[in-house]
Amino acid sequence: MEKLRVQLIMEVLGKPQDYVHEVIEDLRKELEHEAGVNLISFNIGEPKEIKESPEFFTGFLDVEIEVEKAETLFAMCFKYMPAHVDLIYPERINFSNVEVAELLNFLTTKLHGYDEVARMLQLENEKFARELQSLRNTETKD
Numbered sequence: 001m002e003k004l005r006v007q008l009i010m011e012v013l014g015k016p017q018d019y020v021h022e023v024i025e026d027l028r029k030e031l032e033h034e035a036g037v038n039l040i041s042f043n044i045g046e047p048k049e050i051k052e053s054p055e056f057f058t059g060f061l062d063v064e065i066e067v068e069k070a071e072t073l074f075a076m077c078f079k080y081m082p083a084h085v086d087l088i089y090p091e092r093i094n095f096s097n098v099e100v101a102e103l104l105n106f107l108t109t110k111l112h113g114y115d116e117v118a119r120m121l122q123l124e125n126e127k128f129a130r131e132l133q134s135l136r137n138t139e140t141k142d
Contacts, residue, residue, distance in 0.1 A: 010081070012058065016057070017047045017049070042062065045060040078110050
């Protein structure tokens with residue numbers, strides 16, 4: 001398969017403004033050293049205050065990268081959670097059934113991992129809710 005050229009836009013939200021800028025810079029540096037990724041260009045959108053949430057800032061990192069494997073791109077999407085992905089080149093991609101199966105297995109493995117975490121958090125949340133209700137019931141009896 002030929003190399004994929006992709007644009008990714010990653011947004012960062014937080015406070016203070018300097019911290020958001022620092023996280024964006026760290027993302028850029030991390031991408032420069034990402035295995036199987038060639039960082040072609042980047043643009044940093046300086047953090048700006050969010051009108052609806054004063055004191056919070058949002059900025060972005062817009063990158064153009066080149067990857068040799070579709071699996072690398074999928075992994076990056078899970079790792080960096082870009083707000084936007086645009087496949088620039090090639091216009092058409094041909095995958096063998098083995099390549100599609102590998103990508104689907106990668107995807108389902110990641111989804112199962114996230115589902116497991118979500119279920120554990122849900123169980124913990126339910127446990128804490130029961131404990132809180134028990135404490136409230138004890139307080140009302142006193």
